[in-house]
Amino acid sequence: xxxxxxxxxxxxxxxxxxxxxxxxxxxxxxxxxxxxxxxxxxxxxxxxxxxxxxxxxxxxxxxxxxxxxxxxxxxxxxxxxxxxxxxxxxxxxxxxxxxxxxxxxxxxxxxxxxxxxxxxxxxxxxxxxxxxxxxxxxxxxxxxxxxxxxxxxxxxxxxxxxxxxxxxxxxxxxxxxxxxxxxxxxxxxxxxxxxxxxxxxxxxxxxxxxxxxxxxxxxxxxxxxxxxxxxxxxxxxxxxxxxxxxxxxxxxxxxxxxxxxxxxxxxxxxxxxxxxxxxxxxxxxxxxxxxxxxxxxxxxxxxxxxxxxxxxxxxxxxxxxxxxxxxxxxxxxxxxxxxxxxxxxxxxxxxxxxxxxxxxxxxxxxxxxxxxxxxxxxxxxxxxxxxxxxxxxxxxxxxxxxxxxxxxxxxxxxxxxxxxxxxxxxxxxx
Numbered sequence: 124x125x126x127x128x129x130x131x132x133x134x135x136x137x138x139x140x141x142x143x144x145x146x147x148x149x150x151x152x153x154x155x156x157x158x159x160x161x162x163x164x165x166x167x168x169x170x171x172x173x174x175x176x177x178x179x180x181x182x183x184x185x186x187x188x189x190x191x192x193x194x195x196x197x198x199x200x201x202x203x204x205x206x207x208x209x210x211x212x213x214x215x216x217x218x219x220x221x222x223x224x225x226x227x228x229x230x231x232x233x234x235x236x237x238x239x240x241x242x243x244x245x246x247x248x249x250x251x252x253x254x255x256x257x258x259x260x261x262x263x264x265x266x267x268x269x270x271x272x273x274x275x276x277x278x279x280x281x282x283x284x285x286x287x288x289x290x291x292x293x294x295x296x297x298x299x300x301x302x303x304x305x306x307x308x309x310x311x312x313x314x315x316x317x318x319x320x321x322x323x324x325x326x327x328x329x330x331x332x333x334x335x336x337x338x339x340x341x342x343x344x345x346x347x348x349x350x351x352x353x354x355x356x357x358x359x360x361x362x363x364x365x366x367x368x369x370x371x372x373x374x375x376x377x378x379x380x381x382x383x384x385x386x387x388x389x390x391x392x393x394x395x396x397x398x399x400x401x402x403x404x405x406x407x408x409x410x411x412x413x414x415x416x417x418x419x420x421x422x423x424x425x426x427x428x429x430x431x432x433x434x435x436x437x438x439x440x441x442x443x444x445x446x447x448x449x450x451x452x453x454x455x456x457x458x459x460x461x462x463x464x465x466x467x468x469x470x471x472x473x474x475x476x477x478x479x480x481x482x483x484x485x486x487x488x489x490x491x492x493x494x495x496x497x498x499x500x501x502x503x504x505x506x507x508x509x510x511x512x513x514x515x516x517x518x519x520x521x522x523x524x525x526x527x528x529x530x531x532x533x534x535x536x537x538x539x540x541x542x543x544x545x546x547x548x549x550x551x552x553x
Contacts, residue, residue: 132285136278143274150270151263159235159256163216166237166252170214173201173250174241187243200254206240206247214239218256232256295319299327306335307530313339350405356398363391400520403461407527412458417451420489423463424482430464434471441479449484452551454532462528465521466491466547473499473545490548498540 182190191203217236236253298317306314314335316328370376371384406412424446428435435442452459470493474480478494505526529536529549539546 132281135281139274139277139281143270143277147263147267147270150266154262154266158262162235162254162256163237166216166235166254167214169201169252170237170239170250173203173252174239177203177241177243177248177250182243184244184246187246187248191248200252202249202251202253203241204249204251206249292321295321295324299324299331303331346405350402352401354402356394357402360391360395360398364395367391397520400524404520404524404527407458407524407531412455414455415453416456418454418456418459419451420449420459420463420484421446423460424467426460427464427467431467431471435480438471438474439477440471440474443479443481446482446484446489448486449489450486450551452532458528458531462525462549465525466549469521469525470545470547487552488548488550490546492544492546495540495543495545499538499545501538504538 187203194201194203215238217238218233219236220231220233222231233256234253235256236251238249238251241248241250295317302314302316314331316331319325319328367384367388371381376384424444428442428444466489470480470491473495474493475496479492480494481492483490483492505522526536532551534552535550537548537550539548
């Protein structure tokens, strides 16, 4: 996963790189054009100055020969030679690449020249001014190096600015995320969203408040319905069970009717368990078990193992109890009893006949392992009315109750399947 701010930073980096790469040849061409223009202007000024000086003096042929020789020795870029043509020629600009006699190690150099002619004492002379031009490859290399340096500076600037902007501009967004992470619907609390002066984040806060308020109302209505329905179902279920018990005791009851009554008792028993567990879930969610005290988990384990003795013997299970050194935890006595009861009941239920069940502990954790053939569906393990067994009496709410109790006190529960064993581990951090 990529962070949101890295995406524009990456786009800006590539954009800057492309622009700077394109700018290198453009800069080189512009610099070369300016350099050539300045050289042409300089050559023209030298030519005009030299022509003016030569024309203003009355030099004879012998003096001009001496001037030409001396000039070629002292000023290599300017030459005065006798012209074979009789007519004056117009000023012309040229460019030539040839070895530089004064810089033999540099190989060939580029020269920019301006040629013209001047009439001295009836003799036509060709006047040439040449200047060494900076090599284009050197210009390109210099521009590329400077561009690279500025690109590195630009990228570091992007990173620093991006970090500064992220810390200031996105700080409200991080606070919103933190508020949403800490919000739990079952706690019946209002989400606290931070105030911000950024319009988009404030609109997000308004939408989230409206959405959460609607969700809380719906959740409270569902909880109220579940609790009310469970209370209302208790009386008719009790009447049905009582009538079935009376019917089973009738002497004139035939075997066929007895089998039918037994078939009715099984779903009625499951309905009783569902109603009881739904009522328990509603009470836990409504925080009706508020009284806390130090609870010794070992005592509840011993009591539950004694309660399940017949069930354990019927499946020929081997019990290994290594629960010791487990520190007391702050919880409600009834909820702790329910937690331990449901954990053991679930473990026994999913242990194959003749298997092994092991109880282990740490100072702040309880682990229950039991033999199994294949892992449970962990993605739906704690969903309500999800049964991972063929037991028709099961309500499908046992693990949901465990999870609700664990969340109620800020504990955690984890399921694993290793070496053909189901493993449920509850951590008690407080």
